[in-house]
Amino acid sequence: MAFEIATASADDVVRVMDWANDEGWNPANTDRFAFHAMDPGGFLMGRLDGEPVACISVARYGAGFGFLGCYIARPAVRGQGYGIQIWNAGMKRLAGRNVGLDGVVAQQGNYHKSGFQLAWSNVRHEGMPERALPPPGVRLVDARSLPFDKLAAYDRRFFPEPRDSFLAPWITMPERAALVAIQDGEIAGFGVIRAAVAASRIGPLYAESTATAAALITALADTMPGRPVAIDMPDFNEPGTYLAGQLGLEPAFETARMYTGAEPEIDREGLFGVASLELG
DSSP: OOEEEEEOOHHHHHHHHHHHHHTTOOOBTTHHHHHHHHOTTOEEEEEETTEEEEEEEEEEETTTEEEEEEEEEOGGGTTSSHHHHHHHHHHHHTTTSEEEEEEEGGGHHHHHHTTOEEEEEEEEEEEOOOOOOOOTTEEEEEGGGSOHHHHHHHHHTTSSSOOHHHHHHHHHSSSEEEEEEEETTEEEEEEEEEOBSSSEEEEEEEESSHHHHHHHHHHHHHTSTTOOEEEEEETTOHHHHHHHHHTTOEEEEEEEEEESSSOOOOOOTTEEEOSOTTTO
């Protein structure tokens, strides 16, 4: 049987998201449009006799960073070597870069064999959040009302490379809302919520204080009333983890953030939720 690997089409990316839902990962409904905009060649699809059976995403950021995700071999072909073939093709596309991933804990040992080192864990907290008001002096506004370059500069504090081509559709696509916290005329927090099959996904979530993070979670949840929310929160943010519990959110899922090189320097203190387990 012939196994071929090629750049995924837009229709293929839709299929990848369906497979991710089958795995229980609950990607947001319209995330795929931002994924494709970020790096049109960043998804690979493996076909066995023309039938899609394996995939991986390998997005390039700047000149020296890459992020790997959506690594899936369909159940019927697992253990036959097709997964490792598409893995190798993906890693070849990111050759020479520091590569990050958010992998399921059970596969952490295999990722370590491929040169990845654990940096931290992301714990998904889910539920219907309790009410929280913005702290004094903080107001929440639509992220699209700000100059985009100002928002992109704020996002850059929490991510290893600029990602304007990802961020622009991330805040404007359908079935989502994006809010910014303003204090003394400056950005003091930023969050995006996206509709999904199960809990609505919040990410990224940045804030200068836990009170501001709580207010953003509440306000974002209000845009999708009656729906639980899910936030993939780094375990190093202990105040954030405590806040999640105070708001009534419970741990539901865990991934390992790993890198092939040195852990990038980012604003860890203000990172309450990663944007995407697929693209970082």
